[in-house]
Amino acid sequence: MRGWVPGSGSRVRAGPLAVRTLGVGRSATVLLHGITGTGEAFGAGFDTLANDGRLIIPDVLGFGASLDPHRDDFCLPAHLDALDSMATALDLDGVPLIVAGHSMGALLALHWAAHRPQVRRVVTFNAPLYRTSDEADHHIRAMGVLEGLFALETPLARWTCAWMCEHRDAAQWISVAISPQWPIPLARLGVGHTWPAYLGGMNAIIRSPSWRSALQRLVDRGVPVCMVNGARDAVPVPGLVDQLADEVPAIETRTHPQAGHDLPITYATWCARLLAS
Numbered sequence: 610m611r612g613w614v615p616g617s618g619s620r621v622r623a624g625p626l627a628v629r630t631l632g633v634g635r636s637a638t639v640l641l642h643g644i645t646g647t648g649e650a651f652g653a654g655f656d657t658l659a660n661d662g663r664l665i666i667p668d669v670l671g672f673g674a675s676l677d678p679h680r681d682d683f684c685l686p687a688h689l690d691a692l693d694s695m696a697t698a699l700d701l702d703g704v705p706l707i708v709a710g711h712s713m714g715a716l717l718a719l720h721w722a723a724h725r726p727q728v729r730r731v732v733t734f735n736a737p738l739y740r741t742s743d744e745a746d747h748h749i750r751a752m753g754v755l756e757g758l759f760a761l762e763t764p765l766a767r768w769t770c771a772w773m774c775e776h777r778d779a780a781q782w783i784s785v786a787i788s789p790q791w792p793i794p795l796a797r798l799g800v801g802h803t804w805p806a807y808l809g810g811m812n813a814i815i816r817s818p819s820w821r822s823a824l825q826r827l828v829d830r831g832v833p834v835c836m837v838n839g840a841r842d843a844v845p846v847p848g849l850v851d852q853l854a855d856e857v858p859a860i861e862t863r864t865h866p867q868a869g870h871d872l873p874i875t876y877a878t879w880c881a882r883l884l885a886s
Contacts, residue, residue, distance in 0.1 A: 613792045613874055614653040618664065620674075624694025626667040627674030627834060632659025634665040636705040636729075639665045639886060641692075642720075643712030643735075645802065647673030649794065650711065654877025656885060663704075667695055669693045669717065671806025684810025685819070692721050705729050709884055711873045713843070716814050722832065723823040731827060732835045732884055735870050737815050737844050738853075748844050755841025790871075812886060828859050835861045837883065 618631030629648055638658045640651045648666040658664045668675040670691040697701055707730045710718030715733035722728040728830045739745035827834055836850040854860040865872055865879060873880045 613877070615649060615794065616651060616653050616656050616666070618659070618666075618843070620698075623667070623698035624630030625670060625675065625677070625691045626695045628668070628695060630664040630666075630699065631664040632657060632662060634662035635709075636661070637663035637665050637701055638707045638709065639667075639701075639718075641667070641669055641708070641710035641717045642672070643710075643714050644807065645672070646711070646714075649673070650874055652874070652877055655881045655884075657881055661885070663701075665695075665699060665701070667692070669714065671786050671809065672802045676802060676806070678803055680803075681805045681865050683806045684813045685817070687809070688717055688814070689724065690723055692717070694798070696725070703727055707732070707884065709734065711735055712870065713810050713815055719820050719823040719827065719834075720814075720838060723826040726830075728795065728827075728832060730835070732837060734837050734880060735839060735842055735844060736836060736850075738741075738820055738849055739816065740763065740818050740821075740846075742816045744846060749811070749844065763812075792874075800840065824853075824860075828857050831859065832879050833859055833861065835883070837863045837865070837872065837880070839865045839870065839872045841867065841869040842872070844870045 616629060616631070618629045621628055621630060627648075640648070640655065642650045647668045651666050655664065655666075670688050671680065672678055674693075686842050704727060706722075706725065706728045708718045708722045708725075708728050709732040710716070711734040714734035716738075717734060718731055719736075723733045737745070737748065739748065824834065836847050837852070838850060850860075850862045854862045863883060864874055868876055
């Protein structure tokens with residue numbers, strides 16, 4: 610991951626979200642990051658997507674530069690409303706869209722695309738598709754040190770998150786120390802959220818099986834869905850996306866043979882080529 614380079618473009622405010630935008634055109638690609646992440650995870654390797662249209666990369670509600678310390682509601686409808694507001698502010702209403710996401714952002718991509726009629730394609734990277742909360746709990750700890758701790762929802766987890774919010778500068782460097790595999794800028798940005806934002810993402814999105822109804826709506830509309838995983842990723846349920854693809858011809862699967870859960874960060878160029886194909 611040491612090859613990660615920050616992406617270019619303009620940083621703007623669009624509704625409640627901070628957004629990086631690049632390119633011009635009559636179509637757009639929207640990239641949604643994972644939990645504890647920010648849009649910066651989609652680095653310079655994705656900038657080529659702006660060659661054929663607009664590239665839109667928000668910090669999703671409650672994370673990164675979209676952090677809101679005074680907000681408590683981070684349920685799925687709140688996230689979708691924020692993305693809708695972003696789309697309106699950026700004049701994306703009615704514009705043909707490709708929507709892609711990583712980890713939690715992959716689930717958001719499915720849900721948001723399911724109620725945006727102009728979406729032409731969905732791509733999910735390392736999607737945590739869980740059928741039950743028990744199945745989710747079994748796999749969530751593989752996402753990372755902080756995810757494993759906070760997923761427990763213990764008093765220790767709550768206290769740790771509260772301490773990080775009060776001492777964010779120190780927390781950034783602690784995040785660097787416990788996540789040496791991440792580029793330093795991304796590790797520091799990994800603490801840019803509040804406890805309600807984290808719990809909202811974890812409980813309302815990742816631990817929920819509601820992705821199934823969103824996927825069904827996309828299939829019913831004939832929207833192609835490509836589900837991409839890394840062969841070394843312990844977060845997804847083994848074999849599930851292949852099972853879905855066997856059941857639904859509109860679903861395509863890809864596997865990167867070396868990647869783990871950090872696929873879009875470690876292999877950005879590979880992911881960007883897949884999105885552009």
